[in-house]
Amino acid sequence: MIEAPDLSLSALSPFLFVFGAALVGVLVESFAPRHVRQPTQVALALVGTVGGFACTLLLAGRGEVTAAGALAVDGAGLFLQATIAGLGALSVLLFAERALDPARSAFVASAAVPAGSPRDRELLTDERVQTEVYPLATFAVGGMMLFVAANDLLVMFIALEVLSLPLYLICGLSRRRRLLSQEAAVKYFLLGAFASAFFLYGLALVYGATGTVQLAGIRQSVTDDGTGTLLVLGLGLLVVGLMFKASVAPFHTWTPDVYQGAPTPVTAFMAACTKVAAFGAILRLLYVAFGTADWTWRPLVYGIAIVSMVVGAVLGLTQTDVKRMLAYSSIAHAGFLLTGVIGLDAGTGSGLAATLFYLLAYGLTTVGAFAVVTLVRDGDGEATALAQWAGLARRSPLTAAIMTFLLLALAGIPLTSGFTGKFAVFRAAIEVGAWPLAVVALVTSAVAGFFYLRLVVLMYFSEPAEDGPSVGVPGLPTTIVLAVTVAATLVLGVVPGSVLDLADGAARLVG
Amino acid sequence: MGGIEIGTAETVVFWVLGPIALAGALGMVLARNAVHSALFLVNTMLALGVFYVVQEAPFLGAVQIIVYTGAIMILFLFVLMLVGRDSSDSVVETLRGQRVAATVLGIGFAGLVGAGIARATEGMVVTGLEGVQGGEGGAADGNIEAIAGLLFTRYLLAFEVTSALLITAAVGAMVLAHIEREPGSRLTQKERSRARFLTSDHPQTLPGPGVYARANSIAAPGRLPDGSPAEASYATGVEPQVVEELPPGDPAGDGRDPGAGRGHGPDAALGTTRGVTR
Numbered sequence: 076m077i078e079a080p081d082l083s084l085s086a087l088s089p090f091l092f093v094f095g096a097a098l099v100g101v102l103v104e105s106f107a108p109r110h111v112r113q114p115t116q117v118a119l120a121l122v123g124t125v126g127g128f129a130c131t132l133l134l135a136g137r138g139e140v141t142a143a144g145a146l147a148v149d150g151a152g153l154f155l156q157a158t159i160a161g162l163g164a165l166s167v168l169l170f171a172e173r174a175l176d177p178a179r180s181a182f183v184a185s186a187a188v189p190a191g192s193p194r195d196r197e198l199l200t201d202e203r204v205q206t207e208v209y210p211l212a213t214f215a216v217g218g219m220m221l222f223v224a225a226n227d228l229l230v231m232f233i234a235l236e237v238l239s240l241p242l243y244l245i246c247g248l249s250r251r252r253r254l255l256s257q258e259a260a261v262k263y264f265l266l267g268a269f270a271s272a273f274f275l276y277g278l279a280l281v282y283g284a285t286g287t288v289q290l291a292g293i294r295q296s297v298t299d300d301g302t303g304t305l306l307v308l309g310l311g312l313l314v315v316g317l318m319f320k321a322s323v324a325p326f327h328t329w330t331p332d333v334y335q336g337a338p339t340p341v342t343a344f345m346a347a348c349t350k351v352a353a354f355g356a357i358l359r360l361l362y363v364a365f366g367t368a369d370w371t372w373r374p375l376v377y378g379i380a381i382v383s384m385v386v387g388a389v390l391g392l393t394q395t396d397v398k399r400m401l402a403y404s405s406i407a408h409a410g411f412l413l414t415g416v417i418g419l420d421a422g423t424g425s426g427l428a429a430t431l432f433y434l435l436a437y438g439l440t441t442v443g444a445f446a447v448v449t450l451v452r453d454g455d456g457e458a459t460a461l462a463q464w465a466g467l468a469r470r471s472p473l474t475a476a477i478m479t480f481l482l483l484a485l486a487g488i489p490l491t492s493g494f495t496g497k498f499a500v501f502r503a504a505i506e507v508g509a510w511p512l513a514v515v516a517l518v519t520s521a522v523a524g525f526f527y528l529r530l531v532v533l534m535y536f537s538e539p540a541e542d543g544p545s546v547g548v549p550g551l552p553t554t555i556v557l558a559v560t561v562a563a564t565l566v567l568g569v570v571p572g573s574v575l576d577l578a579d580g581a582a583r584l585v586g
Numbered sequence: 587m588g589g590i591e592i593g594t595a596e597t598v599v600f601w602v603l604g605p606i607a608l609a610g611a612l613g614m615v616l617a618r619n620a621v622h623s624a625l626f627l628v629n630t631m632l633a634l635g636v637f638y639v640v641q642e643a644p645f646l647g648a649v650q651i652i653v654y655t656g657a658i659m660i661l662f663l664f665v666l667m668l669v670g671r672d673s674s675d676s677v678v679e680t681l682r683g684q685r686v687a688a689t690v691l692g693i694g695f696a697g698l699v700g701a702g703i704a705r706a707t708e709g710m711v712v713t714g715l716e717g718v719q720g721g722e723g724g725a726a727d728g729n730i731e732a733i734a735g736l737l738f739t740r741y742l743l744a745f746e747v748t749s750a751l752l753i754t755a756a757v758g759a760m761v762l763a764h765i766e767r768e769p770g771s772r773l774t775q776k777e778r779s780r781a782r783f784l785t786s787d788h789p790q791t792l793p794g795p796g797v798y799a800r801a802n803s804i805a806a807p808g809r810l811p812d813g814s815p816a817e818a819s820y821a822t823g824v825e826p827q828v829v830e831e832l833p834p835g836d837p838a839g840d841g842r843d844p845g846a847g848r849g850h851g852p853d854a855a856l857g858t859t860r861g862v863t864r
Contacts, residue, residue, distance in 0.1 A: 080739045094750055101757060142743040187765045207761050214754050221747060230744045237750050244758040280703070286718075305706035308699065 080143035087142070089130040089156055093217040096123025100210030109203065113180075116209035117171040121164055123213045127220065128160035138585050140226055144289050147226035147359070150581035154431050155223040155355040159348050162438045163216035165556050166344035169446055170208060174550030176250065176456065180204040181338040181449070183250045190253035205248055211241035212344060219348055223355025226363070226585075228278045228288040228313075231356055235274060235320065238352060239267050242345060246337040251456035259336025266319070266329045274316025280309030293364040302368050310371055313360060321353035322402075323379055323409040324386035331394075334402035339457060342398060343445035346405050347438035354412055354434055358427060362419055363584050369419065376413055377512060384410030384519040391526045397448055397459045400526060401441070404485055407523045408437055411500060414516050418503025425506060428582035429499035432575055436484075436492035436567050443560030444481045450474055450547050458544035464530065466539025471546035475534045477561055482531055484564045486524040492567030499575070590714040599640050607633035624662045631655045642715040645729035793819040801829045 084091070100119045107115055131153045138149045173179045177200065184198040186205050218238030225231035247260030282288050284305035285296035297306070315326060322330040334342045361372050387407025394400040412433055418426025451458050451467065451474070458464070468475035484491035497520065501513045549557070567574055610630030617623045631654045639647035679685060719732065737745050773781070783789045793816055796808040805827040808819035820826050 077735050077738055080742055082742070097750070098753070101753060104757075143740045145740070145743040185765060186761050187763055205761060207757055211754065211757065211761075214750055217750060218747075227744070229741065230747070233744050233747050233751065237747060237754065240751060240754045240758065244754075244761060248761070276699075284706070303706055304702050308702045308706070312699075 081141060082143075083139070083141040083148070086134065086137065086139065086146065086148040089127040089134070089160065089220055090217060092126035092130055093123045093160070093213060093220060096120060096126070097210045097213035097217060100213060104207055104210065112206040113171075113173075113204055116206045117167065120167045120170075120209040120213050124160050124164035124167060124216055127216070128157055128164065131157040131160060131220075135581075138583060140291075140585055144291065145227040145230045146221075146224055147290075147363075147585050148224065149585040150583040151358065151427060151431060152224040152355070152584070154578065154581035155351055155434065156220045158351050158431075158435050158438060159216060159219045159223070159355075162347045162351065162442060163212070163219075163344070165439075165442050165559060166340060166348065167209065167212060168552035168556050169340035169343055169442070169449065170212065172340070172449065172550055172553045175449060175452065175547040175553070178202065178250060181250055181340055182208050183248050183253060186248050190257065195253070199250070208245050208248055208341075211245050212341075215241040215245075215344075216348065219352035222352045223359065225356070225359070226290050228281065228290070228293075228360075228364075231360070232271075232274060232278060235271060235316070235356075238349070239271070239320070242341075242349065243267060245341050246333060246345075248341075249336070249338040252336070255336045256338065257336075259333045262336075263329055263333045270316050270319035270326070273312050273319070277309045277312025277314075277316060280305050280312065282309075284309060290359065290364040294367060297365060297368045302371055307371050310365060311375065314357070314372065314375060317353055317357050317360065318379060321350055321357065321409050321412075322406055323413065324383040324406050325379070327383070327386065327406045327409075330406055331399045331402040334405070335396060335398045335459070339398070339445055339449045342401075343442045346401070346441045346445065350405065350409065350412075350441075351434045351438050354416070354430060357416060358430060359584060361416065362427065366419070373417065376416055377509065380410050380413035380417065380512060381515050382410070383407065383413065384516055386410075388519040388522040388526075391523060394526070395461050397461060397464065397530070398445075400461070400530070401444060401448075404523060404527070405441065407519060408485070410519070411497060411516055412437075414504040414509070414512050415500030417509050417512060418500065418507050425499070425579075425582075426503040427584070428575070428578040429496075429503040431582060432567075432571070432578040433496035433500050435574070435578070436496040436564070439560045439563045439567070440481050440484045440492060443557060443564065444478065444485065446549075446553055446556045446560065447474060447478045447481065449553065450549055451544050452547050453542075453544040461530065461533065463540065463544050465533050465537035466543065467534040467546070469539050470543070474546050477557060478534065479531045480561060481564060482527040484568065486527040487520055488524075490565075490568045492564045492571070495568055495571040495575070590712055590717070592712060596640055599636065603633045603636055606630075607637075620666050621663065624659060624666060627662075628655050628659045631659065643729055645733060788818065795819055795821065796829070798829050801827060803827065 096119050100116055100123075103112060103115050103119065134148060134153055136150075137153070140147050170182070172181070175181075178184075179202050182204050184201045184203040184205065188195045188198060215238050218234050218236070218241075221234035222231060222238055225234050243260055243264040246263055247257045249256030278288065281293060284303055285293050285300075287293060287296065319326040319329075334346065337345065361369075361376070365372055384407055387403045387405070387410060391400055391403030391407060394403060412430055415426050415430035415433055418429060448459065449457060451464065453463065467478075480491070484493040487493040487497040497516075501516055504510070504513045504516070607630045610626045610628075610633065613626035614623045614630065617626055631650060635647045635650035635655065637647075638644075638650055779789075793808050795804050796806050796815075796819065798806055804821045805824045806829050807815040807817070807826045810816045815826065
């Protein structure tokens with residue numbers, strides 16, 4: 076006789092909402108006539124993500140473990156889930172933009188038609204869209220939300236796959252420059268599969284060392300029996316798998332190519348949501364399972380934080396493409412986030428709250444920055460070469476001003492959310508005595524600031540080219556995204572108090 | 587923790603199948619031909635299946651053989667055959683020295699992890715399934731019950747979420763491989779046949795190639811009753827072949843078969859020698 080496990084449906088409600096919307100989306104794809112699919116799918120994806128967001132807010136304050144110990148419902152998890160669902164909803168709005176591209180979507184009409192074939196050229200201006208992107212993106216959001224709440228390495232692994240598989244797919248669905256997009260998808264798929272293998276290998280070793288895959292069980296075993304070679308080896312491999320997803324150098328090599336090749340709304344989605352999800356899992360793994368043996372991971376994280384900041388900032392300087400530049404910026408920011416992860420000190424450190432706040436601020440700013448990238452276009456779609464952005468302020472002062480503000484936030488200038496976030500994570504690192512790391516972080520921030528400012532200077536103080544790109548007039552979805560992200564970036568920079576308090580209150584992990 | 591003895595048979599099985607499994611894994615990576623790679627992988631998976639059975643997990647062993655070796659690998663082979671099995675690797679290195687670096691780093695990594703695991707598991711006592719998962723409802727009681735118990739209790743969430751993974755995979759395969767055709771963009775059999783009757787002189791199938799003693803190919807045209815080649819039987823895209831006639835018979839014409847090549851022996855009759863003097 077099997078005892079039924081305790082399963083709190085209310086704790087599961089965010090997942091039920093998101094996965095439910097994705098499943099209905101798949102059914103709509105099969106049965107609804109083509110002309111109603113796009114609006115229906117957008118509505119469904121928004122219902123799923125916003126519903127998930129609302130459910131996590133309703134759950135706020137809960138602290139329990141459910142589904143037979145596989146799922147942790149706690150402050151940090153819910154904060155991150157809400158962040159992911161919210162950013163996911165914003166990304167869906169970007170996906171849904173129909174006013175910018177003459178073909179009315181950033182996504183391909185039919186992904187199976189070979190790129191460059193006569194049929195493909197015929198479909199280039201067709202208003203058909205591969206609307207499967209919406210259920211796929213919703214599945215990815217569900218996987219990410221599960222990833223940050225997984226209290227069990229096995230669930231964490233499955234969530235990792237659930238979030239990755241749709242991303243591999245939607246990376247390759249760009250309407251323009253299809254070969255580049257498909258190359259990005261294949262690259263991401265191969266390297267992602269490789270990283271998953273690392274994670275799985277690490278999982279097996281940790282199971283071998285401790286006899287359990289539950290984070291609480293691992294913590295117990297670490298406390299009772301200490302750490303052996305097998306456990307440390309397993310932890311190392313798990314961290315490699317997670318750092319890959321978070322695009323932390325030296326596991327970042329996929330990032331620039333994939334960010335450049337993927338359709339820009341998907342890039343925004345990946346840059347914001349995947350980073351939040353990956354860091355959520357890193358925090359949970361390191362704090363809950365290995366929190367009592369932090370000497371095993373602290374040097375490792377310390378090292379890769381420095382490598383990531385330096386690689387992101389220095390290689391970002393040499394980029395000539397806006398999307399690649401933002402990709403290297405995301406690598407540098409992953410390093411800054413790791414300084415927050417270092418700032419854990421036996422439960423008293425402010426590292427967890429600082430990292431949560433940073434993730435929220437960075438996610439919002441990044442979605443906004445990529446939304447601006449979708450606006451600047453020429454005849455071939457988006458104009459992403461840096462040179463094409465010269466003199467953009469003359470053509471569209473508002474777009475240039477928004478981009479400037481978001482870039483300043485990424486650089487961490489005061490009165491933007493980036494400054495508050497950086498201040499919080501650096502303070503957390505200094506509190507635990509990791510001041511050398513904070514010094515490196517400050518220096519690399521300054522270096523990274525240079526390439527953000529270079530783009531600002533280019534936009535304002537260069538002569539616009541004759542045949543330069545034009546700035547598209549965004550439709551309602553992109554306008555909403557820009558308004559929300561700019562407002563949030565400003566509010567989190569000027570009056571961050573309430574959100575910082577919220578993050579502080581949420582900074583609790585059960586397990 | 588009381589250790590148990592490993593029986594001789596188990597040791598023999600391990601030392602026989604271990605190298606086979608390893609060789610299969612290496613062969614899979616090193617084989618140039620994709621089909622050989624897949625077959626090497628089948629080899630490794632079969633060996634692993636036997637290992638599971640030996641380790642008191644008969645259910646897992648059976649599933650390994652039926653599902654992985656039987657179903658998934660055969661699907662792999664199907665796909666390889668459909669895609670074309672002759673597509674081989676390019677030997678051009680886009681990044682200079684990449685292969686050497688990959689080999690060195692790979693061996694280094696394998697050495698590092700292997701040495702670590704060997705060190706960590708050195709002198710470990712063998713416990714057996716009874717010692718680890720015995721007791722009420724444990725795996726030692728019965729594999730299937732224990733797996734069912736775990737699937738529906740501790741791993742319920744993992745089990746359920748896997749469905750999202752499978753759906754994504756199915757949708758992804760459709761997105762990447764299925765070309766939707768507009769209704770009406772392709773003629774039906776009935777429409778095609780009607781069009782044939784209305785427009786062409788040849789509603790029926792065209793005549794096939796001719797059959798000759800000395801030519802057996804699609805290029806050899808059929809003959810009309812008067813002996814001239816039937817143009818309708820010409821294959822598209824192939825130059826029609828002029829079929830060599832049998833050597834003419836005796837010009838004297840004494841009533842015997844003109845093709846028999848009388849007086850010149852069987853070689854001449856079959857035309858296998860050329861330029862034989864009459």
